Amino acid sequence: MSMKFSSKGPLLGIRHLQVILLLIAIFIQIYVRFSVSISVVAMTNSGKLNPNFEEFKWNTMEINYILGGFFWGFTITQFPGSFLCRLYGVKIILFASVLGSSVFAFITPFCVPLGGWRIFCSIRFIQGLFQGLVYPCIHNHLANWSPIAERNFLGGITLSGQDLGALVAMFGSGLLASSNLGWPGIFYISGAVGIGWCFVWLMFGSNSPSESNWISHHEQKYLIGSIDKTTITESIQKIPVPWRAIWTSSPFWALLVSVCAEAFGFTTLEAQIPSYLDGVLEVDINKNGLYSSLPYLALWLMGFVYLFVSIVLLKKKVLTLTILRRTFNTLALWLPAVGFIGIGFIEKEHKLLAIILLTVMMGLHSGTTIGSSLNTLDLSPNHAGMLVGVLYTLASGFGILSPLTVGLIVHDQHDRRQWQLVFIISALVFFLGNLFYTIFGSTEVQLWNDSNFLPAKGDTHIRNKDIEKQSK
Template sequence: MEDNRPEWGKGCSRGCILPQRVVVTIFGFLCLICAYTNRVSISHVITKLVVPLNRTLDEGREEACPKDDDATSETTVNKGEYKWSEQMQGFILGSFYIGYLITHLPGGILADKYGAKWVLGICMLISGLSTMCTPLAISWAEEWGLIVIRIIMGGAQGPVFPALTALLSAWVPAKERATLGAFCYSGVTAGTVLSNICSGLMLHYFHWRITFIVFGIVTVAWFLFFILLCTSRPDQHPCIKPSEMAYLNEQIGQRVKGKLPIPWKDMLLSKAMLACIISQIGHDWGYYVMITCLPKYIADVLQFSIRSNGFVTALPFLAMWCCTILSGWLADWLIRKGKMSMDAERKLFTFIAAVGPGIFTVAASYSGCNKALVIASFTIAMLTMGFYYAGQKLTPLDMAPAFAGTIMAITNGLGSLSGMASPPVVGALTPHATMHEWRIVFWLGLIILVVSSIIFAIWGTAEVQSYDPSYTAEKKQ
């Protein structure tokens, strides 16, 4: 790529402390934090909106755990405003994924063909504005207003992962892919942690509307900085250093030129693509059950207070975030030192990220009201899930860098079926929110996670596919 930057751009590059590929990765990380605070906060707010369950025992039902002192006082002060059933709450939590599924593929195609910057930026702006308007939607039409605004938000966030993947494909070399890619995608977990902690605190000290307003404003601020400081490709950035431009041109320059036709037939009929889709669906089932329903389990079964709920549900995701960062570094080290092939590393990490969460969530359901043991089990479960982002999540970048956004759109989009289905299924399986009912939910999750990871281990791959333009070059190397 030629250095076509203006003179002022060549001068400003001398003031840059971090490489621009790191800056772009950081903005991707912050993007996912904003996306998930927008998405996940409803899981806490809904516990404040609805009338608490009547825990009077009926024949055949389990008694919930003893309440915290704070939870008892909160129930007295806050009796909820809306009488939404567990099934309706499940539908509300899952409605986000209706819009999310629809916009994945168009977003991925647009990002691959025309660049990721404006696709990502505009989508996040709409997400932030939708979050800010959520209180108005609830006041306007109660549950149906909330469902409509959640579908709009989901539609706005559908292109986020495909666009981010296209952005990383243009900026991050293969030898740094696990470290920078895992860090970027760890924004999912960091956003969940911040959402849980901040939602719990804001719901305890302020009105529930403040939660949506704060998260929405932060997202709009991210949009403004992102548009000013980032570009879709290295050759478009006015302040990139010549040394970094030369490095990226050598490593990935041939992958960021032109608008190539998408090889739909070869892509969709490959076993590797099928395995990637199934693995994504399996992982997403386990993860979405945790991010959307864990606050309800903590509130309804363990009966923590709202403030404690925020901190307690943040702990497992904080462990997952730490593991994600470390596993990205570990993956690159294993591959760089020749101790494992990239293909073997991706499969091993994906398997760990499925079996660990499945086993330990089931263990949590057998821990009764031993709250410390339950939280420890959930924490270990999410810790092991952190390996996923240095595993299957990177395979769209591995398989076809030129079409990474489109592949991510297909896999992540179909994975969102789990997000759409899991909350209503959980609501149907837990009408009385008892431990026994939740145990069935976690056993189902274990089966889905393990089966999907086995399929990926058999048919999945991290090798460049024949339909990608870089296939011939990779073979020569």
């Protein structure tokens, strides 16, 4: 007897609760990551912010070790995190990721006075290891809980947590450091909120609709129907990963090039332009809470603009999903590429214009969420977590290349010409990366997504009869 599936799910359901929990998880993790740049300033200059708390005499190199330690750990666990999600399910791995990162945040004020910058750097490295598990979990969970008709909306809402986390970290951390809680309050609050989230996640989180104890029968039928239509297999750990097919897939390579280009350019946009504004235009936005938070406010708000515009365009069938992703990715990379060139020619007399341009560039860049960030779910819902593990591991390497490039080119922070060369390189990376994605990017579910796509002997893959019939 065949099961009849509901064509439309409830307006509010457990799938929305899953998305809210994912949003909060990303928010917590991003806050923990970004707030350290503010907390380090407070810890090394507590006399100005709050003299009631201990101050540490760390030099620039030691501070850079603290800030950079996180990303080494973050890069290491991206790919293993994909396998762990497949083996043990998202629920337990995401729980471990948030719990580990939050516990180490909470104990930071107790440990740093004992071990100085070295123990702080070690804690950041360990937090990076835990947080490297997050994005494979997020994409894997979205694949199991997002009907294809709602994927942009649910995915966009989920990933908005990263922009909100950065915004609150940049604006709220300084307020906490100046309050009665002092710089330890930054760690206590983020750690406590993360630990509290873990208990809620254990209660309501579920690997799939069929495992949820809270979902209604109506919503479960709707989601199972969607799973069938998008060829998602719940027992994903039993499906072999078709590596040969993945690495010879042009849509995958288009996505990989775009994500790596985005990582390189965004790191320059986020971390290096403020240094340029300070060195060349003599405006340190990091010392102004409003200025430092404006770009992240634009990033967060524009994410919703892109999201709702995409919903309207798809609903009215103005654009196909493939054209939509390419268009939004183009807006998010090519327009900021022009901004890179322009900001290098702004004079000191127009400092406010430079801050406005940086804010606009950050806002426009949020289009990558609807552009390339959700593309893994299009190509292969079954292997979305694995794809993210590969993509983000390689992209993290390109993110590390950005400050290295700046270090090789910029020997004088006040030399505009040296910075202009950095911006030209970043603009070219943005332009060429998106050009490749525009030509080869796709939203078609790949044949190697199917659970019946089996590896053949040697280095080739074969399709079974069902897939051959489907292709005909």
